[in-house]
Amino acid sequence: MTDSAKMAPEPLVTHIYTADPSAHVFEGKIYVYPSHDRENDIGFNDNGDQYDMVDYHVLSLSEIGGAVTDHGVALTAADVPWVSKQLWAPDAAFIDGKYLLYFPARDKEGIFRIGVAVSTDGPAGPFVADPEPIPGSFSIDPASFVDDDGQAYLYFGGIWGGQLQCWVDGKFDDSMSGPQEPKGSDVPALLPRVAKLSADGHTFADEVREVQILDESGNLLVADDHDRRFFEAAWVHKYNGKYYFSYSTGDSHFLAYGIGDSPLGPFTYAGRFLEPVVGWTTHHSIVEFQGKWYLFYHDCELSKGVSHLRSVKVREIVYDDQGKISLAEKQ
Numbered sequence: 001m002t003d004s005a006k007m008a009p010e011p012l013v014t015h016i017y018t019a020d021p022s023a024h025v026f027e028g029k030i031y032v033y034p035s036h037d038r039e040n041d042i043g044f045n046d047n048g049d050q051y052d053m054v055d056y057h058v059l060s061l062s063e064i065g066g067a068v069t070d071h072g073v074a075l076t077a078a079d080v081p082w083v084s085k086q087l088w089a090p091d092a093a094f095i096d097g098k099y100l101l102y103f104p105a106r107d108k109e110g111i112f113r114i115g116v117a118v119s120t121d122g123p124a125g126p127f128v129a130d131p132e133p134i135p136g137s138f139s140i141d142p143a144s145f146v147d148d149d150g151q152a153y154l155y156f157g158g159i160w161g162g163q164l165q166c167w168v169d170g171k172f173d174d175s176m177s178g179p180q181e182p183k184g185s186d187v188p189a190l191l192p193r194v195a196k197l198s199a200d201g202h203t204f205a206d207e208v209r210e211v212q213i214l215d216e217s218g219n220l221l222v223a224d225d226h227d228r229r230f231f232e233a234a235w236v237h238k239y240n241g242k243y244y245f246s247y248s249t250g251d252s253h254f255l256a257y258g259i260g261d262s263p264l265g266p267f268t269y270a271g272r273f274l275e276p277v278v279g280w281t282t283h284h285s286i287v288e289f290q291g292k293w294y295l296f297y298h299d300c301e302l303s304k305g306v307s308h309l310r311s312v313k314v315r316e317i318v319y320d321d322q323g324k325i326s327l328a329e330k331q
Helices: none
Strands: 016-027 029-037 055-061 068-076 081-086 090-093 098-105 112-118 143-146 151-158 191-197 232-239 241-250 255-260 267-273 285-289 292-297 311-319 325-327
Touching: 016 090, 016 292, 029 090, 029 143, 029 292, 055 112, 090 143, 090 151, 098 151, 143 232, 151 232, 232 285, 241 267, 267 325
Parallel strands: 016 311
Antiparallel strands: 016 029, 029 055, 055 068, 081 098, 090 098, 098 112, 143 151, 151 191, 232 241, 241 255, 255 267, 285 292, 292 311, 311 325
16 A cells, blocks of 8 residues: 555545546535446456446535535536537536536447536536537547636547547547557657637537646657556646646556646656555545645555545645645645
């Protein structure tokens, strides 16, 4: 067990399994939008079939360490016409006066797309999905970011089961499903994607582009650099005028980040802030609340290491005088 695991706090909730938490401050509270794991007999595989989630719950808390409210089911797969299965990691945003839920799922052809649903009752939902996914969307792990000027962005992408490696020249190639990422010390790693969102947040406002993650020399991280290259779980936040792009390295189980001057990148690799936890995946969000910064993430301690039964947790993070992130020593 790693030092990070030994120090891990208690899950936010224990009555259900939750993962992939996207945390935001809405209406004076923290609202957490996790995926909802459920027990099944599907064996572990690189396509992620064991993660067969069918609905979303929304959690909220008024203070860190305080009571957590489960607002119940906010959206189900059965309510979304284009979805066949697997409601994976979602996110939420407040855009154009409405609360929007962004979510990935497989369409009727088994291809991951990204949908959007809207709530007219507040940040806890329930949410009503658009009848079709966002045109031009693909892969998984949507993460929204609304900049100070009001422009909203959506980041996404995940390899292996997330199918990012299947998209070649804008077309889906099913033969690339599974762990087919590039290999080689001189081959650039696959990159996450980003697009500006329309004023109402329901469509992309321009083309989908790659998010560049660079090393200290200004070169793209390479495919064989598994400790630093992007795998999944994009997240963007802003601190002291800089944009922080954080993500999971996937099969090496770190949470890493880069820093840039634009929400579109490029981002220069700056380090990692969470070591491997119990379980296979690591997925997170970062949010400021009441003058402190917090990391929301998940692990599998509650399920005793069962990789598809995860639980959301929270820890405080701090920045040094150069803007580098680390876990707070006292939790």
